[in-house]
Amino acid sequence: MKKYVLLVLIILFNYTSQSQVIYEEINSKKIGATQRIKIQLPRNYETNKDKRYPIVLVLDGDYLFEPVAGNVDYYSYWEDMPESIVVGIIQGENRYLDCSYDNINYLPDEDGSKFFEFIGLELIPHIDKEYRTAKFIIGVGHDFTANFINYYLFKSPPLLNGYINLSPDFAPMMEQRIADRLAAIPGRIFYYVATGTDDIKGLRESAESLNNQLKEIKSPTLNYYFDNFEGATHYTLVGRGIPHALEKIFSVYRPISKQEFNDVLLKMETPISEYLLDKYKVIEELFGITNNIRVNDFLATLAASEKTKQWESVRDIAALAQKQYPKSVLGDYYMGRYYEESGNARKAMRIYQSAFDKEEVDFITVDVMLDRAAKIKNDFGY
Structure with missing residues (x-):
């Protein structure tokens, strides 16, 4: 009360x-x-x-x-x-x-x-x-x-x-x-x-x-x-x-909640990227609103895609994040993760390095990006 x-x-x-x-x-x-x-x-x-x-x-x-x-x-x-x-x-x-x-x-x-x-x-x-x-x-x-x-x-x-x-x-x-x-x-x-x-x-x-x-x-x-x-x-x-x-x-x-993350996203068999796009399509159709996707919803769907190893969804969502938030490290970080997991470490390293002057988001700091680039360089001798 x-x-x-x-x-x-x-x-x-x-x-x-x-x-x-x-x-x-x-x-x-x-x-x-x-x-x-x-x-x-x-x-x-x-x-x-x-x-x-x-x-x-x-x-x-x-x-x-x-x-x-x-x-x-x-x-x-x-x-x-x-x-x-x-x-x-x-x-x-x-x-x-x-x-x-x-x-x-x-x-x-x-x-x-x-x-x-x-x-x-x-x-x-x-x-x-x-x-x-x-x-x-x-x-x-x-x-x-x-x-x-x-x-x-x-x-x-x-x-x-x-x-x-x-x-x-x-x-x-x-x-x-x-x-x-x-x-x-x-x-x-x-x-x-x-x-x-x-x-x-x-x-x-x-x-x-x-x-x-x-x-x-x-x-x-x-x-x-x-x-x-x-x-x-x-x-x-x-x-x-x-x-x-x-x-x-x-x-x-509403932004994607912890419960939605655990009960829906982590259990999806269909692409998580489609879930994100469908959510904002429904918002536009119902309410006539064409906002950018929230950073929170990008983070939730990207984290879920990474955890469930839906790397194609990581790629697609990261590309959309790069387009909607070009000054942020968000899309670059996850695009780098996609290329790491798909076997193109050199390209991942370059993406991480190129984001040194962008705005940090949540846990994704410039130091995190540069550390991942340095680790790839050491591991592969680039």
């Missing part, structure tokens, strides 16, 4: 000291009124002029925006998720009109339809026009608004790529509609539901009922996650659900 409180304090301090919130008003023709929104841009938004960012859309922005924005800032700082633009819609008591549904078909009624169209036809296009956005949007809602974000599932294609449902207060028939739709959507969807053992009884039972249906869906494009937090109430589960949801949705984005 103490660790959890400390984490929350760190997030809030980090958020308040580093982030700047922009307030805007949008004159909406769809709802016939002015809608206030909050926007948090990534820390380095102004300096990274060519970079594009996913959108995290937050309903109930008057109280849900800050915990979402704080977690997004914290997780992206540690590269556990991509930097993102957080957009909060300030609703207050209007949330019940904004997200209202018809009592016969249980779809958005007149007011709900106006708000539905405001988000899809005015708000998102406005954010896309004014800011550098990637084509990946996550929606976040709590109880009544959590139900509402699910209506975007039924667009073709869905407006949102990810859905974070915090103690959802589902409309009648919605659970079955969600299950049927998620089983049929051909594109990749991320879907998260959170409840708690002390949540409102009807909402907890509804979330558990939906979970029983969704966990049976066998779809390669559905990424589904469910949490039932022990001791969490309707309100406290929000603080636990948000980081869990972000962590799970963006799991593929």
Whole structure:
């Protein structure tokens, strides 16, 4: 519990000291009124002029925006998720009109339809026009608004790529509609539901009922996650659900961990180089992000390739490291290791020697490079 409180304090301090919130008003023709929104841009938004960012859309922005924005800032700082633009819609008591549904078909009624169209036809296009956005949007809602974000599932294609449902207060028939739709959507969807053992009884039972249906869906494009937090109430589960949801949705984005190294990389029978390339291909396809491969991921896959004696993977990954980080010793060191193991010691020695003026990385220092070159020279008499 103490660790959890400390984490929350760190997030809030980090958020308040580093982030700047922009307030805007949008004159909406769809709802016939002015809608206030909050926007948090990534820390380095102004300096990274060519970079594009996913959108995290937050309903109930008057109280849900800050915990979402704080977690997004914290997780992206540690590269556990991509930097993102957080957009909060300030609703207050209007949330019940904004997200209202018809009592016969249980779809958005007149007011709900106006708000539905405001988000899809005015708000998102406005954010896309004014800011550098990637084509990946996550929606976040709590109880009544959590139900509402699910209506975007039924667009073709869905407006949102990810859905974070915090103690959802589902409309009648919605659970079955969600299950049927998620089983049929051909594109990749991320879907998260959170409840708690002390949540409102009807909402907890509804979330558990939906979970029983969704966990049976066998779809390669559905990424589904469910949490039932022990001791969490309707309100406290929000603080636990948000980081869990972000962590799970963006799991593929995270740097390669020790567990992934031991349980996946060291046991691979297929080329480890393909695993690395596939990881970043998925990141690009899902989030619209074309970053360089992280040094951490280069080190992990190269070390695993060396340990499992996948020397062709060492060669291919090292060549990519030389291209992406030409001023670093990283690619040169492992390219030298490849030539050592493939029987071309002279070429390995030259590569080691040529890296004397490059930037050191982790354990790969200039001295290590020159020592390997000297050992080859002594062993072979070059």
